[in-house]
Structure formats: C-alpha cells, structure tokens
Amino acid sequence: MFSFLRSYFSNDLAIDLGTANTLIYVRSKGIVLDEPSVVAIRLEGGPNAKKTIQAVGREAKEMLGKAPGTITVIRPMKDGVIADFTVTEQMLKQFIKKVHDSKLLSPSPRIIICVPSGSTQVERRAIRESAIGAGASQVFLIEEPMAAAIGAGLPVAEATGSMVVDIGGGTTEVGVISLGGMVYAGSVRVGGDKLDEAIINYISRNYGMLIGENTAENIKKTIGSAFPGAEVREMEVSGINKAEGIPRKFTISSNEILEALTEPLNNIVSAVKSALEKTPPELGADIADKGMVLTGGGALLRDLDRLLMEETGLPVIVAEEPLTCVARGCGLALEKMDKLGSIFASD
C-alpha cells in the first residue's frame, strides 16, 4: 500500500540507457532529459580522501580527454551494456534526480529500461539491479529493436513484418517484428563508438596524427558518409603529430572517412543481411514491400541508407528523429504498460 502511495507521487520513467546518450521519458511529459552517458569522478586527497561525482552528462562529456589526473571521466556503458556497475548506478541516480521535481520524497518510480536484444542474462540483470539501486521500485526491460520500432511508428502489433535497424552508440540492433513480438533479433557490437574508433585509427595510420574521441565524433558527424557521393567535402582537423609530438592541423576529405568506415559499416551490413536470411519468407515478403527503417544516431550518418539499399536491394528509410526513437518507443510502452504484456522482455 505504501509503495502504491509512493508511486503515486513519483512519475514512471522510461529510460534509454544507451552507450552514447541516456534519454529519459517521463509519463505524460515526454522526453525530458537527453544527456551523454558520461560521468566525471573526482578523486579527493588529503585526510578525507574519497571519490565524488564531479559532473554527469553533457558537462562531463566536455571534460572527456581534457581532465587532469584527479578527475576520471568514465563512460560507464560499453557496447550497450554496463561496463562499470557502480558508476552506472550513480549516473542513473543523478539523472532520475534531475527529472524529478518533488524533493520531499525520494523518487521511487517504476522504470522501463531498454536492453540490447543480444545482451546476456548477466548484463540484463546488471541493468535491472543498477536501476533498482538508483531508486526504481520496479523495473521492466524492453528490447531495443522493439522500442525503436514503436518509436519509429511501425505497425508492430499488426500481422505484418517490420524490420528495424537501430544503430546506437555501442551496438547495432536488427529486429524483425510482427504481432507485437520479435520474430528475429540480432545484435552486433558495432555502433557509433566503433566508427569513431575506426576514424581515429585511420588518421593515426595514414596521417600519423593522434586525435581524441570528441574530434573523431565531430569528423564523423560533419563529413562522414557511408556511400560514395557526388560531392566530396573536406574538413580541417587538429591533432598531435606522432612523429613531431606537436599539435598540427590537417585537412581530411569525406572519401577518406568513407574508407576508414568501411570495415565497421560492413559489419552492420552483414548483420542486416543475416537478419534477412533468417526472416521467415512471409515476413520477408512484407519487408521487401516496405523495406527497413533505420533508427538511432548511426542512421544520421550520411548515405547509410543508400549503402543498405544498394547492398540489400530493399527500400530503406530513415525514421524521423532517429536519435529519440528508442526513448519515444519506451515512452509509448510506458504509457500503455499496464495493458501490454508481449512487448516486454524477460530476464
């Protein structure tokens, strides 16, 4: 009874706990928080030596790669799952605190949280536990492709196959959905992070320059593309010359980035192809008619849909506002969670 009263005071939340960004959807309010999944932890010395959280989210992300030795900037999520349990818990706690207005009662909301479809039982358990540790009274898990499909507005409950490709920061999720359930779910641990990594490695190899994660991400967003286009764009980048050890500026073109991204993109393409291979023929016919929908931050990579179209020969569309698809899908599931059973994932 008491918990019922408390849940009356605290709003239910849907959380897209992503490798790159964490989005929180509050029931009947919409998406209220969209911050990078980054935590900065300060090590205090002296007599009261302890670790404190210096910053969370956007603020912490700006410290990434710029922090002194006393501050560690951590991305507690890796490949879509928890890499650092305690820090994830603290980060969630801070985010939940941010979205809760009432200061009087410590919030204990019901939380829907999404997990990669390929995550193991241990990884799901970790996410559930960290959400409970962050103050949730109940935790429901939903698989990311399902949430993405709902958020993209696909007819998930109908007897027609819908294919969704969610390219997140850590993982790429491919799901084929029909009648409110997942017919096929595949997950490869390739996402935005791997693309950034590929750019860093490429520049290091070919230019002998070291660049940071944020710079790499910036390059990817500005001139990155997945398919050779007509126009070639260029961008000026600064990094540290490995040979000289001095910061230098150099210019890099979109074709080079395309070359850098070939390998991770091929992984994504093969994940999509293998999903298509394993789709039952009736649903495959629906998918051939409608094509697949791209969601997640990776869908914003220029011409990624062209690449998938050429590789698969199927129509590919990019969802509207792909970055928030998963969070919106979780939110829709949250609004109707008392009536829905089939869309939630088991442990």
Next chain:
Amino acid sequence: MSEENLDPSSPSLSENVEAEAPAVMQPAVGEQLRAAREAKGMRSADVAQALKLSTRQVDALEAGDWSGLPGQTFIRGFVRNYARLLRLDPDVLVGQLDPRLMPELPRLDVSSSISAALPRTGGPQRRDFMVVLAGLLLVVLAVLAFFFVPPDFWQSRLAEWSAASARVDAPAAESSAPTDAAPAEPAPPAAPPPAPEAPAPAAAAAPASAASTPAAQPVLQPVSQPSQPLPQPATPPAPVAAPAAQPASPPAATAPAATAPARAGGVQLVFTQPSWVEIRDRSGQIIFSQLNPAGSQRYVEGEPPFALVVGNATHVTVKYKGKPVELSQRSKDDVARLTLE
C-alpha cells in the same frame, strides 16, 4: 487536380477543408515529385531502381494514392528518399504531405476479439480447488458455531420441546425444579416434605393437571424447565404446588399461602442483576453453583449450615428460613461470603 490526387485516400474525411489549403497554393507532393523527375529526364522505372521500390509504388507516390502504400511511416520515408534522389528539400515536401498522414500513435496491443485463457494442462484441477474450498468453509462454520452458539443451546431446545410435548412430566419436573437447579442429589432426602411429593404427583398429577383448570397450564410451562435457569422457578412453586398437591397432599396445599413455608429450611435467592452463587451444605459438598440471570429466583434446600458465596451481592436478596439476610455487611468487593446456620 491536386484535390483529385488526395481524394482516393480519404474522400469521406471531414478534414478535406484543412487539406485543401496547402493544396490550392501548391501542387500536391506527388505532382512536385513527378515534375522534378520529368525535368531530370528520369523514368519512373529509374526512380524505382534507385529507391529499390517497385514501379507501382513510385507511380502510387506520384499519384498520391496512399492506399497501395504500406503506411504513414513508410510513405513519409519514401517521399523523403524520393526528394533526396531528385535533390529537392525533403523536409519541405514531407511538410506538405497531407496532415492525415501524420504518424499517429501506433497501436501496441495485438488486436483480439476473444480473450479467454487457455486451461492449463497438468496443473492442479479446478475440482480439487473446490474441495479445498468446501473444506475451508466447513472449518469456518465450525469455528463460528463454537463461538456463537451458546453451550446449552441443545439442552434448552430439548427442554422446550419436551415441555411443549409432554406436560405430563411437568409437575414432576416442577417439584424437582429447585433441587435440579442445584444439581445436588442429596438435597431431596434432606428436605423431606417436598421430596416424597415428587413421585406421587408425577403420576397422579398427569390426569389431574390435564383435566384441571386451564389456569394451571400456563403456570406449568415455565416451571417445567428445570435445567434452564428461567426467571420464575421460585414464584410459581406456590401456585404450582397447589394444583399438584391438591389431589395428593394437603400439607402442600397450605404452601402457597406462606410463600413456601414448607421449605422454610431452604435458602431463597432473588437476583435483580446477574450474579454467581455457590452454596455448600453441611458436608462441604457444593449443592448449588451457577450463574443466575437477572430477575431470576432460586430456592435451594439442603442440610444446614450453608456456606454461601454470593457475587454481585448488592443486587441479590437472600432469605433464609423466611427472613432476609443482610449481605452488604459481609461482602467485600461486592462478593459476600457468609454461613447460614
């Protein structure tokens, strides 16, 4: 022209007026796409090839025939792709799309007209459940009965029944009533005058009372409930004794006048409130011990001296050998302990 394109999708919708506003100013999205494609000298087959759509779908897009296309999300996506292919601004075109195509909240629950749970096989059967339920019900009833039915329920019922059915027994019961109430067998021999009466009228009074005045009958009834501590066992004895004694013993006939002087040797108790009384006779045996309801009277005979313990003494009047006994002086905490010689 543009209105025609929109019409097939939803001719009956009332939002036609709203949809017309942009349509009047500009050609429909499909028209714009077709014009741009023709300007580039592409055939619809080329577009279908580039977008991996079928030619039918491209034609449907250009004609604005949404019914043949797979749904709002996909229509918007296809228009976006088509616009990008033709280097038009996709956002502008998608913005001009019929507002009726705006994505509405997708239904998440699988529609079903029937909602019946399948019976579980191998699990516990429903019948077992019923048996358990019945058993529980019985237990509950038993517990309720234990607490709420008075312990002497059946005795009183039997007594009432026997009283109603056999008034024959009434005189006998009546005469033994006071002594029965005090469950002391030695009492009757100790009180010689009424004791011998009892068997005699029991047989003799049967025809007598049956034949005698009807006035006797109502009197008999309350008296004939020996085991039930009913109010007037003491007052009726007088009139009751009269008809009962009439045929049998003249000395008993004098009893009514003096309010049981024949039993002068006994203890008379009158209760105005419920009270517990215990009486021991000479031998120290308990000859009377019970809780007496308010308004009742008791007459106890035995071999004196009597040792009395009277609870709630202020509401009990004790008469011994016809004289009232003062209790208040001998009571402590409303319990009187006294010995009557």
